[in-house]
Amino acid sequence: MILLLLTTVLALAAAYFYRFWSVREKRQVELRKIVERKRAERAESVKFAKQSAEKLDVETRNKIASLEYSELKEGLQSGTISCIDAVRTYYFKAIQANEKTNSVCMFVKEAEQWAMEWDEKAKDPEFKKPPMFGLPMSLKECVPLQGYDQTRGFVQDTFHPTETDAVLVQQLKKLGAIPYVQTNVPQSLLSYNCSNPVFGTTNHPMDKSRTSGGSSGGESALISADGSILGIGGDVGGSIRIPCAYTGTTGIKPSHLRFSHRGVCGSVPGRPLINSNDGPMSTRVETNVDFLRTVWADTWITEQDPYVPPVTWNEEAYKSDKKLKIGYYTDDGWFTPTPVCQRAVMEAKQILEDAGHTLVPFRPPRVPEVLIMFLRAVCVDAGKFLSNKLMNDIIDPLLYTQVVLWMVPVRVQRFLASFIRVFFPRLGNLMNAMTLSTVELRNTYADIEAYRSEMAALMIDQKIDALLCPVTVTPALPHVAPSKLFAGTSYTGIFNLLDYAAGKLSKHNPFNSYPFLFSRIRQCYSCHETR
Numbered sequence: 151m152i153l154l155l156l157t158t159v160l161a162l163a164a165a166y167f168y169r170f171w172s173v174r175e176k177r178q179v180e181l182r183k184i185v186e187r188k189r190a191e192r193a194e195s196v197k198f199a200k201q202s203a204e205k206l207d208v209e210t211r212n213k214i215a216s217l218e219y220s221e222l223k224e225g226l227q228s229g230t231i232s233c234i235d236a237v238r239t240y241y242f243k244a245i246q247a248n249e250k251t252n253s254v255c256m257f258v259k260e261a262e263q264w265a266m267e268w269d270e271k272a273k274d275p276e277f278k279k280p281p282m283f284g285l286p287m288s289l290k291e292c293v294p295l296q297g298y299d300q301t302r303g304f305v306q307d308t309f310h311p312t313e314t315d316a317v318l319v320q321q322l323k324k325l326g327a328i329p330y331v332q333t334n335v336p337q338s339l340l341s342y343n344c345s346n347p348v349f350g351t352t353n354h355p356m357d358k359s360r361t362s363g364g365s366s367g368g369e370s371a372l373i374s375a376d377g378s379i380l381g382i383g384g385d386v387g388g389s390i391r392i393p394c395a396y397t398g399t400t401g402i403k404p405s406h407l408r409f410s411h412r413g414v415c416g417s418v419p420g421r422p423l424i425n426s427n428d429g430p431m432s433t434r435v436e437t438n439v440d441f442l443r444t445v446w447a448d449t450w451i452t453e454q455d456p457y458v459p460p461v462t463w464n465e466e467a468y469k470s471d472k473k474l475k476i477g478y479y480t481d482d483g484w485f486t487p488t489p490v491c492q493r494a495v496m497e498a499k500q501i502l503e504d505a506g507h508t509l510v511p512f513r514p515p516r517v518p519e520v521l522i523m524f525l526r527a528v529c530v531d532a533g534k535f536l537s538n539k540l541m542n543d544i545i546d547p548l549l550y551t552q553v554v555l556w557m558v559p560v561r562v563q564r565f566l567a568s569f570i571r572v573f574f575p576r577l578g579n580l581m582n583a584m585t586l587s588t589v590e591l592r593n594t595y596a597d598i599e600a601y602r603s604e605m606a607a608l609m610i611d612q613k614i615d616a617l618l619c620p621v622t623v624t625p626a627l628p629h630v631a632p633s634k635l636f637a638g639t640s641y642t643g644i645f646n647l648l649d650y651a652a653g654k655l656s657k658h659n660p661f662n663s664y665p666f667l668f669s670r671i672r673q674c675y676s677c678h679e680t681r
């Protein structure tokens with residue numbers, strides 16, 4: 151009798167597994183065909199960009215290609231450079247950078263047309279050129295661009311082009327900028343490597359075996375390989391700052407109030423307390439400053455989205471020579487960064503002191519708890535939304551560790567945590583991160599609000615204007631490492647949890663980069679902190 155029962159249970163389990171496996175296999179075959187079609191479309195778009203780029207003579211191209219951002223902008227404004235020549239030059243540069251890094255998802259074919267239309271308008275002597283007239287700009291693939299997919303690395307989301315531009319893209323177009331290329335991201339966006347089954351893996355321009363970071367890793371690779379002069383990334387836990395730190399580029403994520411999120415689909419929809427935002431990325435801080443100064447010159451964004459406060463760029467605060475009190479730390483007490491990351495902070499500290507600022511030791515309280523709050527609130531439903539989506543997709547092998555962890559039932563994770571903690575204390579701690587219930591999640595939200603208040607009080611009491619710390623725990627890692635080392639996001643995630651503006655500055659020499667993180671406390675909504 152027992153034997154019969156056991157055999158029946160085993161047979162039912164085998165039948166269930168077989169059905170699950172055959173349905174999934176059938177779906178995988180479909181998905182692989184979709185990938186082939188999408189890659190063919192990308193190859194077409196590269197071919198188009200190549201043909202367009204070849205229409206420009208080499209001498210003009212070389213001249214434009216060698217210009218810094220401010221020189222290019224000046225040339226476009228004065229009319230010594232045409233928009234179409236600028237776009238064709240950047241098509242060419244991006245194709246070259248892409249060959250090295252695989253950072254491009256799609257070239258934007260309409261860029262040619264938009265450039266020619268601007269050039270046509272500029273023939274009228276009465277025409278007043280907008281401030282970003284003709285500037286070629288790259289966009290992270292998940293930034294909504296009309297007529298183009300925002301796959302976030304999911305095969306299932308290919309061939310679903312968005313119908314409306316993001317508010318930021320509408321504004322950039324209005325200001326004269328020309329989006330000419332979309333750049334790669336990791337599948338799900340919730341990783342700081344850059345690989346997905348649709349467009350493949352993006353490489354660090356200096357070493358193919360390493361990642362250019364993520365999730366704005368297509369941007370960092372393209373910019374650092376000289377294929378873009380200015381791009382838009384997005385950051386929910388370090389996705390602008392980490393790729394910038396890995397590639398010697400520079401970027402800033404303003405607090406989430408400063409740009410519109412209408413129609414934007416992030417990694418996990420319905421995530422109220424871990425705030426993401428778009429932000430500029432480039433090789434020079436001045437370029438990012440110029441970008442923010444231009445998009446915040448008026449309250450146009452608020453007119454499109456009443457959730458964005460009508461706060462404009464404050465040039466007086468930016469130019470002020472007020473000396474700041476800056477709190478710094480090289481170790482958050484959770485994950486000690488490698489010496490090179492700590493040294494960067496100490497060198498930056500020296501530079502700031504030489505400039506007359508006061509640097510004082512400061513460490514945010516209870517970082518291990520903060521990381522648990524961050525991971526719990528960033529995933530919201532213990533990874534259910536993402537694991538469901540991933541199970542209906544081709545899963546990128548570079549994401550396997552993370553995905554397996556999402557699939558283990560939370561009660562099992564909690565049970566195993568107490569044993570694992572003995573040998574691997576950090577992993578053991580993190581295995582308590584995923585939420586078990588709505589009660590626990592609500593408590594975490596309350597804890598986040600309390601932590602925001604505690605940090606504000608600490609900084610105000612000590613009169614601290616800004617913070618300086620490592621961007622992350624290591625220099626650029628091998629591709630597979632980030633999905634195993636999400637513990638390393640404590641230096642970035644904390645500023646999303648706090649919703650502070652945070653950026654990564656760099657000297658022009660990428661080997662001498664100085665990571666900075668700045669609070670917006672005391673300089674709310676100005677960009678003084680990016681100096």
Ligand SMILES: CCCCCCCC/C=C\CCCCCCCC(=O)NCC(=O)O
Pocket residue numbers: 338339340341342364365384385386387388389390416417418426525528529533552555556563577580581582583584636639
């Ligand atoms: C041991 C149990 C752990 C459970 C599994 C946790 C899986 C890790 C989840 C999240 C890792 C967070 C990494 C964040 C990297 C930066 C991502 C980012 O900023 N993305 C942008 C965006 O989402 O828009």
